[in-house]
Amino acid sequence: MIGTLERTQSMPRLLLLAQQTLLSIAALLMALHLAVYFVYAANLMAFPFDYDQGEGFELNDTVLLSQFQSPYRNNEVFPFYASNYPPLYHVILVPFAWLFGAEYWYGRLVSFLATLITAIAIGYAVQRATRQRLVATLSGCAYLASNYIYHIGPLFRQHISMVMFETLAVVTIATVSESERPRRLIALSLALLLAAGYTKQLAVATVAAVFIWLFLRGVRRAIAWAIPFAAIAGGIFLLIDWSTGGQWWLNVITANVNQYILGQYTGLLRQFIGLHGALLILAVLMVVYELYLDRLSVYSVWFVAAMLISVLAGKWGAGDSYFATAIAGTCILAGIFAGRTLNNAWRLPRSLSSIQRAMPVLGVVVCAAFVLYGAAVIKLPLDMPVFAQIGQILGVQSNTKFPHFYDSAGWTMGYAIIGQIPTAQDIANGWRIVEYAKADPRPILSEEAAFSFRSGKPVVTNPTQLLNLYNNNTPERTLYDPSTLIAMIEEQAFGVVILRREVGQTAILGFYPPPVLAAIERAYELREAIPMNGHEYTVLLPRPDWKKP
């Protein structure tokens, strides 16, 4: 309170006014981003099909677990399906599957709630470190405002729940040095890390960051905690691998070793910096300050580790979501930097004491950074009331493949082509595809599981999983042999084949391994190409004149 009074009295009124004005503008921008995010999430929850490729397979994992079946199966045996993710997210959803069956809304709702919990944890971390409530709120909202978090937040995907567990783990352990009960905090944090790792493998970077930070603060203690943690995490891993006859290792580890595309990573990195640059500068300054003038906080170590692991965004099949952890770390560090600047609470050496006098001006700069960030990450559905008017005021028009969606991110390889609100026509077209699936009693071969669920048929194949394993085959080692699936295709054992391609493409394209696609092209013919969500779903029916060789 005294600090605030002093600050108010000593700071030129104009600078204080500038700070307050900028913070108010930032708050308005964040309110807009929140509104867009909530509307998007609500619309996605009502959408009955895959919105993002792969959602249906995560639903299938949930359904299998709810029936006490393992999702880590032999890909060479009907239904040629296995999951490539750890199970925790799907286990959490099992009670919903028992109550509501195979539905998309609850997975999307849980993911959406996970983003809100992460935002609250970010805000709490900044508030605890700075006592700047508005800055803390803006920091939490900044996480939700990111184009990347908006993209994947309300999806039936496990990634964002991993980020929630990671963030909670880091925020929990951050104050362990000042705590009266450090053991409890460490134990809780490590339990959350375990949860993060068994939600998605990528959490390994956060696990490393937390242990590196513990190591910096006390070598013996870090080792003492690392041994039981490794024993428990490794024990669970071995147990699952043993109980699935090695399918866990094959599908969760081996199948995730994909081709690396450097251009995809550098493109995404450029986009990431362009969108989050204003906050990134504050976060990097915070890391530099701690590295040279203070002790490293767990947030700084985490941020560096998250930036390093984001290199994996260049893997085939990866994308912008690989920056989500770095975004959470950025928001915390930027918030603490801003709060400290506004509090004039930096401890600087005598040689840098002149900076202290510039603090009111720096305060204006950090507030402006939040405004710049808020302006940089704008995305708007332009066909909805209020947002359409805001779009007109801002002078933005659709810059995406969707006629009514503006996304400041633009596009680069690996950036998911989603974010638009699904239309009634999209839903109607989805049901048209389902009618094809229902018209034939045989199972269907679909690149998206929704059409199987909606037609009451078994989910057959996880195409990207088969492709990844097939691509990793070597002359010495066969990870996936597609001959049984090809034989079924040649026998026309499937009533319909449903593949997805970009609008305007004419060839039979899909995620299946090339020999599988070739077999489909031989035994099936294109009946109709139905647009949905900006893609074209090719419906192929058995060729009447086909004779198996």
Place this chain on the structure above:
Amino acid sequence: MMGNSEKNVQSSDFVITKRTLGALLIALGALAFVAVLLLDALRGSFGDFGPTQLLALAGSLGACLLGLSLLPLGDRPA
């Protein structure tokens, strides 16, 4: 009681200094640099670096330089 014993354990624990952290970064950077070169040699295409390898080499050099900059900071806790 548990809090006190934890504090005792902590106070007798070995804390990493800025200098030690610097030395560790130099060692890790050098190790990574050599590993990238070795891997390239083992593949039989020594000196023909692709962009990913160049990125890895630049990263390991960066770690060494960062470590060097920490050495003068002495015994302050990292």
